[in-house]
Amino acid sequence: MKAALWYSKKDIRVEEIEEPKVTKNNVKIKVKWCGICGSDLHEYLNGPIFIPVGQPHPLSGTTAPVVLGHEFSGEVVEVGEGVSKFKIGDRVIVEPIVACGKCPACLEGKYNLCSSLGFHGLCGSGGGLAEYTVFPEEFVHKIPDEMSYEKAALVEPMAVALHSIRIANFKIGDTAIVLGCGPIGLATIECLKSAGAKLVIVLQRKSIRQEYAKRAGADLVLDPNEVNIPEEVKKLTNGVGVDVAFETTGAQVGFDIGLESLKFEGTMVVTSIWEDNVSFNPNTLVFSEKKIIGTLAYRHEFPATIAELNDGRIKAEGYVTKRVLLDDVVEEGFGALTGPEKKKHVKILVTPDESLL
Known part of the structure; x- marks a missing residue:
């Protein structure tokens, strides 16, 4: 499958990599749309910040190059053993927290403050700037039938x-x-x-x-x-x-x-x-x-954010300023957000599926 990988500062490459396999308690998601986040830009311009280089991330066990992308929506295409909340065809988004579940912060329910915290799309566990990704069901959320995949990709920054x-x-x-x-x-x-x-x-x-x-x-x-x-x-x-x-x-x-x-x-x-x-x-x-x-990321806010975006309390009108194909993400995505016209852009969404453009 195609994926955008961060190798080093100002070195992101779209390459063919092995498609991830579903594992126990995980779901496999076919990505529809993925936003480029400010933290992705920090990594592109001045990284590594969150991305593990030299020393493997304690939870993912990997180092750069890593698949980028953590603001994404998609469709469940496969479920692993033990998954009970999702079925093939479900429309979902990922809350991209990679946490140990065992440290004092995690045990208090403050998983965004995990002592080994990582983010899907930054720590080497996969990411949304790819055709497929796999993630634990506990951090996957269904989206309403009436919510578009585009709007769902905005839940994370909201x-x-x-x-x-x-x-x-x-x-x-x-x-x-x-x-x-x-x-x-x-x-x-x-x-x-x-x-x-x-x-x-x-x-x-x-x-x-x-x-x-x-x-x-x-x-x-x-x-x-x-x-x-x-x-x-x-x-x-x-x-x-x-x-x-x-x-x-x-x-x-x-x-x-x-x-x-x-x-x-x-x-x-x-x-x-x-x-x-x-x-x-x-x-x-x-x-x-x-x-x-x-304040770092979020904890327990995804359901409320989904509800507020769905019923219009949060409108996010005009928030998406450009849509690009995954193949073109380096020049048309990262280039646009760091170039001379960067101020005109808010959120650029990326898709691996040309039919969505």
């Missing part, structure tokens, strides 16, 4: 945003600033509006992404090159600042503006994956009891 909002203890009527309008930033805006946010302010430099932010539900989009965003935020919140900031840029400017825009006892949630260190004066926290917390 679940990241939904988890960050839950981790923030965000409440109906709270206010927020979202730093950045990439796919996760836009997903966060949509999920905040769905969660009953009173006011959602967004940091985004001048580009088409400002319009994307407004379409996602942002009440106000501000360019840090044009205005002092923390001052504007204070004006809009009776001088106090927002309840929660969501950092999705992975850049110092987003981190700084997020902290400065918070009210006393406010919380900044860091969702972004960082390639460089960040610096700040801890007195920013000490003098106003602000909090900085991290």
